[in-house]
Amino acid sequence: MNPYETNRLVGEYLLFHYGAPEEVLPWDFGPSAALDYPVRCVSECVDVASLPSQARALDVGCAVGRATFELARHCAEVIGIDYSRRFVEVAAALASDGVLPYDRTDEGVLSTRLLASVPAEIPRRRVRFEHGDAQELRADLGSFDVVLAANLVDRLAEPARFLARSAGLVKGGGQLIITSPYTWLPEFTAPERWVGGFVADGVPRTTLEGLTTALSEHFTLVRTKDLPFLIREHSRKYQWSVAQASIWRRN
Numbered sequence: 001m002n003p004y005e006t007n008r009l010v011g012e013y014l015l016f017h018y019g020a021p022e023e024v025l026p027w028d029f030g031p032s033a034a035l036d037y038p039v040r041c042v043s044e045c046v047d048v049a050s051l052p053s054q055a056r057a058l059d060v061g062c063a064v065g066r067a068t069f070e071l072a073r074h075c076a077e078v079i080g081i082d083y084s085r086r087f088v089e090v091a092a093a094l095a096s097d098g099v100l101p102y103d104r105t106d107e108g109v110l111s112t113r114l115l116a117s118v119p120a121e122i123p124r125r126r127v128r129f130e131h132g133d134a135q136e137l138r139a140d141l142g143s144f145d146v147v148l149a150a151n152l153v154d155r156l157a158e159p160a161r162f163l164a165r166s167a168g169l170v171k172g173g174g175q176l177i178i179t180s181p182y183t184w185l186p187e188f189t190a191p192e193r194w195v196g197g198f199v200a201d202g203v204p205r206t207t208l209e210g211l212t213t214a215l216s217e218h219f220t221l222v223r224t225k226d227l228p229f230l231i232r233e234h235s236r237k238y239q240w241s242v243a244q245a246s247i248w249r250r251n
């Protein structure tokens with residue numbers, strides 16, 4: 001069973017993407033800098049000033065879609081693609097209605113009904129969601145001024161296939177933003193396909209080095225950025241992680 005098709009992860013990701021700070025982290029001693037990750041993947045990584053007026057954006061591995069909507073603040077057309085049909089259904093419902101009720105797990109079977117809302121000022125009509133595989137994106141997607149792949153590469157069976165395709169997805173001068181905590185796990189990616197986090201010929205190889213090897217023919221690395229994020233599992237259990245964003249400009 002794909003974990004991203006389960007009720008548990010649909011609820012966790014709706015809270016992760018749309019939860020208000022007090023709904024996610026009710027304490028003043030928690031890592032509040034890690035809130036609103038999908039918003040920060042756009043606000044802290046996209047070079048908005050260099051976008052053309054009719055910019056196109058793609059959010060690959062969009063999950064329930066918050067970063068896709070955030071891209072629509074700056075881009076005339078935004079496509080969100082995910083392999084989870086449940087996530088795509090939920091994101092499409094938010095695009096059509098702007099709101100969606102969901103249950104946040106609190107303790108055992110206890111839960112709280114919350115409402116996910118797309119910020120009213122975002123033009124939702126600019127956004128559409130579709131099911132797709134990042135490793136086999138349809139050929140007629142066209143090219144984009146911004147491609148965001150947030151927390152995706154270490155969840156792919158063949159990340160190299162997505163990286164090889166990315167040159168054809170980004171327009172000349174366009175931006176590719178890859179964020180990841182580099183949590184390489186054999187259940188998602190066979191170790192021989194990891195982009196980094198291994199030793200080759202006695203030399204430790206980082207994922208940033210692997211990304212550079214895969215991308216440098218067509219992209220220039222502009223900068224990297226540390227992006228903390230917080231996923232709440234239940235009232236008293238969280239995953240706190242620090243993704244590395246690498247921001248690339250298409251040559």
Ligand SMILES: C[S@@+](CC[C@H](N)C(=O)[O-])C[C@H]1O[C@@H](n2cnc3c(N)ncnc32)[C@H](O)[C@@H]1O
Nearest residue numbers: 004061062063082083084132133134150151155
């Ligand atoms: C760790 S989540 C990150 C989601 C979102 N970008 C974020 O930052 O919250 C990984 C996402 O990638 C999606 N995914 C996994 N394999 C995929 C594939 N082959 N093609 C497209 N999406 C995929 C999952 O369904 C899930 O939504």
